[in-house]
Amino acid sequence: MKGVVDPGSLPTEAVQILTPDGTIAPDADRAIDLKEEDLREIYRLMVLTRRCDEESTNLQRQGELGVYCPCLGQEAAQIGSAYALEPTDWIFPSYRELGPALLRGIDPADILHMFRGTWHGGTWDFRKHRFAPYCVPVGTQPLHAAGFGIAAKLDRSDVVVIVYFGDGATSEGDFHEGCNFAGVWRAPVVFFCQNNQYAISLPTARQTAAPTIASKALGYGFPGVRVDGNDVLAVHAVTKEAVRRAREGGGPTLIEAMTFRMGPHSTADDPTRYRGAEEVESWKRLDPIHRFAAYLERESLLTGDFVARCAGEADEAAARLREAIVGAGPPPAEQLFEHVYAVRPPVLERQLERLRRLQARGGEG
C-alpha cells in the first residue's frame, strides 16, 4: 500500500558462505576474497583468541581478575570483521573484543589490567594500535565512532572506523544517535553488532520488535546486512564490502553478525538462570573454529604441523599472559592524580600530599 513500510517484508536470513560442516553453502553469493596465507592467519588468530580468552577466564576463577567478559564462541565475528580493515583504520571496541585487539598486536595483558583493577580502560597505546579504550557504558561508543568518521570525512582522509557493540546496545539512545549522525554525514563508519542472542539475561527477541537488527539501518538511510556470525568467511566478506563502501565515500553500514555467547555474560553471571542447556548445545554444534577448520582441511590448507604450531603459539601467549598478570600490582597512587587535568590544580596537590602522609604513616605502622 502506498506510503506503508512493512516490517514483514524485510529479509531475515543471514549471509553465509560456509555451512556448519565447513562446506561452501549452495546459495553462497559472496566470493572468498582471501589468499591462502590470509586464511591461515585468520585461523591462527581465532585459535589465539580462544586460548587467551580461556586463560583470562581461568585467571578470574583463580582470583587474579576481579571480573572478565569472555568472547568464547564469537571468534569468527571478531576476527572476520577486524581482518577486513587496513592497519590505518580505527577500531572502537566494547568490552569483549579480545579478537580484534590481538589482531592489532595488543598485548592481552594490557586488556586484563582493566579486569584486574590495576587501571581503567586498558593500558595499550591507543593511537599506535588505532584501538580505542574498552568502553563499559553500553552503547555509548557508536557515537565516538560516528564523530571519528565525520572527522575523517571533514579531513578528506580515507580512514575507515569500525565500532563493535552488542544486541543490547542497540536499545540505547546513543546507538540511535550514532547511526543517525553517521548517516547524515555519510561518514565512513561500519557499525558492527555482535548479536550473541543475549544482553545478560535478556534475549534479543525481547530487546527489539524489529525483524532484525540489520533492518534498523533503513531508518538511518544506509544499508544493513545480517550475516552468519559463526562463518568467518561470510563475516569477512560483508565487512570488506562495508569497509570498501565507506572508504569510497558511500557512507556507513550496519552489520548484524548472528553468533552466540557460549560463556557467561561475565564471570559474575550465572547463565543457567535464564537459558537452557539445549540452546547452548545447539550453538556448540555451530562452533566457528571447527567450521573454519573443516573448510581449511577440505582445501588442504590445514596441515597437522600448522595446527600444532598455532596451538603451541597460543599456549605460549597464554603462559606469557598469566605471567604478566599474576600478582601484578597497580601503579603508584600518584598516577590517580596525574592525569585528571592537563595541569594539576592546587586542590589536587593538597589532596595528594595528604594521601602521601597517610601512606607514609601506614607504612610505619
Place this chain on the structure above:
Amino acid sequence: MPTITLAQALNEALRHSMRKDPRVIVLGEDVGRLGGVFRITDKLQQEFGEDRVLDTPLAESGIVGASVGLAIYGFKPVAEMQFDGFTYPAFEEIVSHCAKFRSRTRGILPLPIVIRIPYGGGIGAVEHHSESPEAYFAHTAGLKVVSPSNPADAFSLLVESIEDPDPVIFLEPKRRYWIRAEVDLPVANGLPLGRARVAREGTDATIITYGPCVRTAEEAAEEAAADGVSCEVIDLRSLVPLDLETVKASVRKTGRAVVVHEAQVTGGFGAELAARIMEDDFLSLQAPVLRVGGYDIPYPPAKLEDLYLPDLDRVLDAVDAVLNY
C-alpha cells in the same frame, strides 16, 4: 528474630509493597527472569508475573522516561538502574521531568516514582560501577534522596519511598548488601523517612554520614572510644529531606562535627551539611566542620580503591583534628 541481609530486606520491601498495592510495578534491566544482577528483585516475577515485573530493553533513559508515562497513567513504578554509573543516560528524564513535573503541572501530575540505584564503591568492580552520584540529585529540587545503611532501614525506607507521592532516588549501598541484622518484618515503628537516626550516642564529636559510610563511622567511633573519645554517629537516612534538627541537636552537644561520604568532597553533600551547620549554629561550633570523602579524581581502579574510600584512619584523623583545633 530472623537474620536477613540488607539485600533481602530490599527484596522483602518490594514484595510487601507489591502485595499491598497493585499499582506498584518493578522495571529495569534483568530484573525479571534473573532477579537483578544483585538479586534484589529475586523471585518477584515468579510471584507477580511479567505484567508487574518488566524486563526492559537496555536503556536507562527508556526505563525512567517510561516510568514517567506509567506514573502519569496511575502506576507506581519502581525502576532499577543496574549500577550507579549507568544512571547517567537517564539523567535528563530524572532532572528535566521526574524532578519538575509536579511543579510544572501545579500538582496535577505528580510522579510517584522510585529510582533504585546500587551505589558506591568497595566491591572491586571495573569502571562506572562504584560511583556516588548523590550530590547531583540532592542538588535537583523536586527529588527526594534516600540511602539506608542497615537491613531494617532498607526495608522501611524502601516501603515508604514507594508510598511517597514524590520521586525518590533510592541509593542502595551495594558494598553493604550482604550485612546482616536481626529484623522482624514488616518493620514497624521505625523512624519515618525524613528523620535521621542517632546510630551511636557520644559527647565529644559528631560524625555525620549516610549509606555505606555509616558502618565505617561506627567502627571509627568504636576505636575512638578505646582511646577515651566519645563520638556520636548520625545516620542521615535521607539527604532530601534533610533532618537538620537531629544534626544540630548533636552538634550543639558536641561542638564538633565531621562529615563522611564516599563521594568526592568538592561539591559533595558534606559541603551542604557544613554550610547548614555553620549558618544555623556557628556559635556552638568549637572547630570548623571537616569533611572526609573521596579525592577530586575519577573513582580509582579496584586495586587502588582502598586509598580513595574513607577508612577508619581518615575518619579518626578528622576527629582528632576537630578535637585538637
